[in-house]
Structure formats: C-alpha cells, structure tokens
Amino acid sequence: MTVKGYLIKNAQMPDGGIKDLLITDGRIHSLAVGINDATATIIDAKGCVVLPGLVDLHTHLRQPGREDAETVLSGSRSGAKGGFTAISAMPNTSPVADNAGVVEQVFRLGQQSGLLDVFPIGAVTQGLEGAALSEIGAMADSIAQVRVFSDDGNCVFDPLVMRRALEYIKKFNGVIAQHAQEPSLTVGSQMNEGEVSAVLGLKGWPAVAEEAIIARDILLVDHVKSRLHICHVTTAGGVEIIRWAKARGINVTAEVTPHHLLLTDELARSYDPVFKVNPPLRTQKDVMALREALADGTIDIVATDHAPHTMESKECEWQEASFGMLGLETALSIVQKTMVDSKLMDWAQVADRLSTAPARIGGYSDQGRNLEIGAKANVMIINPSASWTVDKDLVVSKSRNTPFHGYELPGVVTHTFFNGMATLIDGALINSGGSE
C-alpha cells in the first residue's frame, strides 16, 4: 500500500482542542483546524483522542531464551496493539543482557520488527547476581546506546554495589531502575503480607521489604548525586517516601503498573496464579494512594511490567507458578478506567505519564515528543467512549496470562503510528513486522 501519509481529522488533542493532524514523510507535517490533503489516507477521529505514541519503560520480551513465552517481535506486536511506539526490554533473559552482545541482539531484533522502538535495558550486575558490575560502559557505547540499567526481578541489594552502580552511570547520564525488594524479608514470598495472606496461608511479601530499599536508595542517590528510578511502586508507604524525597529535590523518579492501579490482594483468594505478580497486588488503600500519587506527579510514569508466561507456568499450584502478568494491550484502558474516567487526570496528564515522562527518563529523544510540527510521527489514537472485553485467547502476545480476562474496559486503541508508519489501523495490526 503506497500512501502519501495520513490525515487524522477532527481529533481531540491532549489539551482538549479539536484539530486535524497530517503525517507525511515520517513526521508531523501540520497540525491545524481544517487541513485538506487529497493524497493522504483520511482517518476520521471524531470523538477520539490523539496522544503521542506510548512509551513503556518496563517490558519483558523473553528473547533470547524463552521464545515460547514471547519474542521481541511478538512483544512488539502486542505493544503496537496497545498504542506503544517504544518499549524497553528488561535484561532478565537467558543469557542475561549484561553485555553489549545481548543488548545489541535485542536492539537489532527490535529494528527488524520495525513496529516500534525496542530499547534494551542493561543488567546492573553480571548475571543479575548482585555482586559484580556488568559491562555497563560497553552497553552504553553499543549500538543499543543503553541508558537504563536494572536487575529487575532481582533487587540490587548490596548497598555498596548500588552505590557504585549509581556513581558509574553518571558518566553518560544513565539511570538505575531499581526493583525494590529486600531479599531476606521476602524469601519464598507469594503475595502481599496482610489480612488475606494470613487467611490463605501463603507466605507474605511485606510492604516494608519494598519501602526499606526505596528509602535506602533515595539516601544513596542523594549522597552520590546520580539518577534513580524506582520500578513498580506498590505501597502507600513507598509513595510517602518518594514524596518526601522529591520535596527535598532528590533526583528520583518512579513508576506504577496498570495492574497495581486497579487490582488488590483480595484476588489471591481464588488461588489462581494469573494474579501472582512481583511485587504483589496490595490492598485497596495502596491502590488509592498510587492513583493519587500518579495524579499529583509523585509517581512519574505508568510502566507495564508486561511479563509473558507460558500456560504451564500458570496452570499449577500458586506457589509453583511464575510471577507476572501481561500488560501492553490493556495498559491505556486501565489508565483510562482508573485515572481519567475517575477524573483524577486529564488526557494531557496521560500523555505525560505514558509517553513524555518515560521517554525523558529513558533518554529516548525521538519518543514522547508533544504533538508538534516537525516531530517524528509517533502517534496513537484512542476512542475513549468505546469499550471492549478482554479475552485471553485473543491477545496478540504469545502468552495468555492477562489478569483482566473477561473485564469490560473503556477505551479502544484504534491507531498507532511509528515514525509515520501505521502499525495499527482501526484496531487491526497492519504490518506483521515480518516472520518469526
């Protein structure tokens, strides 16, 4: 299909204004009321909202190593379906992305898919073992130009290792994305420690195990004047500590996942491991604190922690099951449901929390741009008045472990444009991104 770009008509901009937006040559060509262009494909976006393409700072793509659960390509397709134009591949693959070779492989696979930007995240420590620093400089200087480093899945527990990592990345303005989990307080932990875990007899994962590391790392980053990002904050107490740090001007950012904005530990009563995730689902009080923190900017961004798992690793006893949930395809709908429809945020704030701010934290310069003339056309469209029912058997991801199966959610992502190329039109993926 040869087209001379796309003309999006009568769309609501993040700021609420109604405009037309013309995409040609991979960029936003013009943005005004009443644009006409006979050569462009016209998209009637009346009633829809146009946002900069979504940027995920926390994605598990499972390649290399667990291509049965997800690949860079299948995860990219899942991302395009959800309105993403950039995702960030966590390094807990097999082999671990703790060297330039693996991050370049993942980066190249992303480029081959051509559906969105895949930015590899490098491991902080060799083999995610928390002892020796990985080749951080080599990954930063590789073609993947890694700026975000994380041992996600594991906490960089040793305070000296964390200090050194925070210092080392200052060389190229990197950031350490910390999975905050004090390991000795969470040996064998299965779910949030509280009233529900007490009844279910599942080993608790206490909030303090998260908050203690958040507090420690905030003090460390203040001491060495580097940049810290807290992955998937889940507790009201963690929010309070970050709020305190920001008030003191400490350079910390934080993310919350869509599932922690909606779901609680009550769901564990089913013993269905589709609700088993790390960090765990917390209480309603935590959920409300997270929403408030996202709205007031204490929490900077929404990141999916998209974590695909094969059926057999979820069709089993709770304590045998893997941690993690899918997230890319439902993220924006969950944010609309929890934050927009509840009047906590407007669409301009959504654009910030799901695109502009994560791109800024990750240093992704062609992503997260405000919709402005001349910018790379990374754009998505959502119809906020439509709704859809999540069906685990219809997800684009290779895996099926969505916790939202059967939920009717508001907001249908209709179009995604990556560097001016349509990857999703009328809700359908139009470019498969090649074969596996």
Add this chain to the structure above:
Amino acid sequence: MRHLLSISDLSKAEAVSILDTATELARVSDGAVKKLPTLRGRTIVNLFAEDSTRTRISFEAAAKRLSADVINFSAKGSSVSKGESLKDTALTLQAMGADAVVIRHGASGAPQRLADSEWMLASVINAGDGTHEHPSQALLDAFTIRKHCAKGAPDLAGIRVAIVGDVLHSRVARSNILLLNLLGASVSLVAPPTLLPVGIEKWPVDISYDFDAVIPSVDVVMMLRVQQERMSNLFFPNAREYSRYFGLNSDRLKLMSPHSIVMHPGPMNRGLEIAAEVADSARSVIVEQVSNGVSVRMAILYVLLAGQSLEAGEK
C-alpha cells in the same frame, strides 16, 4: 455441598449436621458389623502429595467402612513427585472415574485449584493444604470437644478453647479457629509473636503471649506441633526456650480447670510442645481424636457423596 475445601464453605447448620452424622456413624463403628453399603461402587482417591500416614489411613478406613473403592495415590513413587503437573494428575484421575479426591498437598490452595478447574469433576476434600486449612481435622476436633464439653448441646456455645503454638504455619489452627467461631466457642491463641501471622488482627480470637495466664480459664487446651524446620529460622531461640514458655508440662497441667481436656492433632513432639506425662494423662483425649477422626471423615464422605446427612434412627 460438593467440595470441602475450607471451613468457610460450611454454614453452622451444615457443620452441626456433619457432627450429628458422625455421631450416628460412630455407633455403627461400635457395632459388630462395621460396614455400611452407602458408597458401594463409588471410587475415592486418596491423593497424597505430602507424607501423612495418619490422615491417609483415617480417610481410607472411613471410605472402606462406607463400602467405597479406595485408591491410594501417594507422593512416593507417584507422578506428583516425578514432576507431573497437578493438571495432568487431575486429568488422569478424571479419566479413571474418581467420584471424590481426598487431597493432601504442600501448596496452600491446591485443593481449590482442583475444585475450580475444569480438569476434573470429582468432589474435592481438602485433607490439609500447605499452611492453609485442614477442615476434616477441625471437624474431628469439634466432634471431640462437643462430646466432652458441650453437655448435650448441638454446638459449642460458650466453650473456651486455647490454641497454643505455631499458628503462623498451622493449617489445623486456621480451620479450627473458623469452625470453633462458627459453632459459638471462644478462642484464645497463645504463641510467641513470631509465630502469629501479620494480619491476624481481624481474626475472631484473643491473643496472648502468656500461657500460664490463659490456662486456668479454658475448657480445652489444643497444642500445635512445632515443625523442626522452624528452629533454624529465627522464630524462637531454641527448643528449650520454646518449651519453657509454650510447652504443656505437668506444672501447667495442674493449672488447668477441672474437666478441661488436652488435645493435639499429632504427631506429637514429646518433650517439646507437650510433656510425655501430659500426653498420657487422664486429661488427654489425643488418642480418642484419632478414632473420632474415622467417624467424622465417614460423615464428610457421606454428606458429600450420598448427598445427605444421616438422621438418628435412619441407619
């Protein structure tokens, strides 16, 4: 009622009905012919993915006295220990035509996974899952308490029970707390703070760290087993100190009120949570708990598989 996964599945009437049925069935067991034809032709599988000889043989005896066919599927030498999934085990049992599966499993919630799945249609009876529940043990304990303390009442209203020891890891404690509360008894938990779960505040119980203060005021002292692996995990300094504060020894036996009883779900650590002279004393009903276990498990199978309770005189 199709499954027995948790005491919270039961209404008070259902719980009392199981105890009443057990009373009737106990009379049968005392007769010359111990067997009833009720479950002839039905297949009951004992799926034991964790060692527990006493619970398994109790269920086996109960099923056989109701004339059911019993298949024992134990962890040792079975596919469960060889890494077959719970799903495949369930599909296998379904293909073999099991009417009920009595499951003992190390993972909390495994029985509920079986019951909620589409893998298997059989009734599921939880014979102890991880640190979650052990409902048949709670029912046999309630049966035993009713016999000794209820003075002919159908429930346990007004009876005071102390549950002592490792509540955190105890499925027996969780089921007993629910059932005793359902039947009107009051429950005091006595344990070191390390062995009480965070989140216990919402439970309908009193909590004490002082065993001596609680003993004189209760009708039942129910001791919990201390697992050896807790010793090395900082829950208490050592076995001697645990025993000194939370063991039921002969000095504490003297503090007990007249007519009060001592219970233990077994197997006991003599000399740790319970002294030998207490376990073997006249107040101990520990051996009787075992024989009551067969009657109560017969009643559970009867109610679940024959779909009715046994009224007095119906046999």
